[in-house]
Amino acid sequence: MKIKRFLAVVMTAAMAVSMTACGAKESDSTTKATTKAASTDKQDKTEATTAGTDAGQEATTKQASTGIEVSEVSLDFSDGNCAFMAPDAANAGADASTISVVDYEPATSGKAVSIVPASGFQYTAIDIASLFGEDVTKVHKISFTIGTQSPDDKFYATSGKVLAYVGEGRKETSMGAWSVYLDKKNPARITAELPAGTEFVADNFNYIVVSTDSDVAKTNGAGLTSYFIADVTFYDADGNVMVPADTSVAYAAPETGDPWEGLTYIVGEKELDEGFQNISGGGWAQNGINTTKN
Missing domain, CATH: 1.20.5 (Single alpha-helices involved in coiled-coils or other helix-helix interfaces)
Known part of the structure; x- marks a missing residue:
């Protein structure tokens, strides 16, 4: 149990x-x-x-x-479009630069517009009239990042101007200057604005030009400096950022007018003999053409 x-x-x-x-x-x-x-x-x-x-x-x-702080950008070139930029053919000093979108690490999007001069100083125009249409009248200020690169990969100081072509007559107006003068400050952030009382007008091809007037590489015989423009920001007079409605627009240069403008018809014209033979009187008192030998 x-x-x-x-x-x-x-x-x-x-x-x-x-x-x-x-x-x-x-x-x-x-x-x-x-x-x-x-x-x-x-x-x-x-x-x-x-x-x-x-x-x-x-x-x-x-x-x-x-060392550059960019909070808001109007154009970052991430879409690959830059057809609204071109060499300023209206300026006699403009170089026939090659303009294209390339990879550029310092830019917030990793993209920038590359400007490679052909033989002289670059004058790169931005067609803000096509970018903004009627709102171009509100554009007052521009900021952008600009970097430089020389053919031998050494640093050379460069500088230039930011110009505006405003009004019905597209009067050249200075918005300010830019410079990249130190290697450790390459690229640089530039801000330029219209003078008080000046504004762009619509439907008249008003535009902005970033130009070069000093290139130490060129002066020293080291070739021509190339440029990178990135993170472009436009502002109105109140400091508000303006964004283009369409970045696929193409640069629309203005009509230059009738090539015969300023000329007039001659009344009572006279045919000249070959070699100016048998011409006499006044300034024509000579037989044949005299050439000056150096």
Whole structure:
């Protein structure tokens, strides 16, 4: 009888231990599952946060490396369009530069307009009339990043002007100057604005020109400096950023007018003999053509 009681007690104890072990396993399994789920959720949130800040960190890193801070941009050239820019053919000193969109690490978008002069100083026009249409009258100020590169990859100081061609007669007006004079400040951020009382007019091809008037590389016989223009921002008179409606527009140079303008017809014209033979009187009192030899 005592043996039976003893066996019953032993079996009861064994069952209790078994149930406790099972409970511990289930609890351990639940804890592991909960921990894994929490860890996965935390990882997902971390990855999402990281992905969401990558672009901002990249832009901040670029700005820190150049010392340039750009908060808002009207033209970042990420779409590859720059057809609204061209050499200013109306300016006699303009060089026939090659203009294209290229990769440029300092830019916030990684893109910039490359300007490669052919033989002299570049005069690059920005057709703001086509970019903004009727709103061109609101454009008052421009900011842009400009960098330089010489053929021998050495640094040479450069400088120039920011010019506006305003009004019905497209009067040349200075908006300011630019310069890249230190290697550690290459590229540089430039801001230029219209003088008080001056404004662009619509439907008359008003535009802005970034020109060069000093290139130490050229002066030193090291070739012609190339330029990069990036992160262009336009502002109205109140400082609000203006964004072009369409960056696919093409540079629309104005009509130059009738090539015969300023000339007049001659009344009572006279045919001259070949070699000016037999011409006499006044300034024509000579026989044949005299040439001056050096």
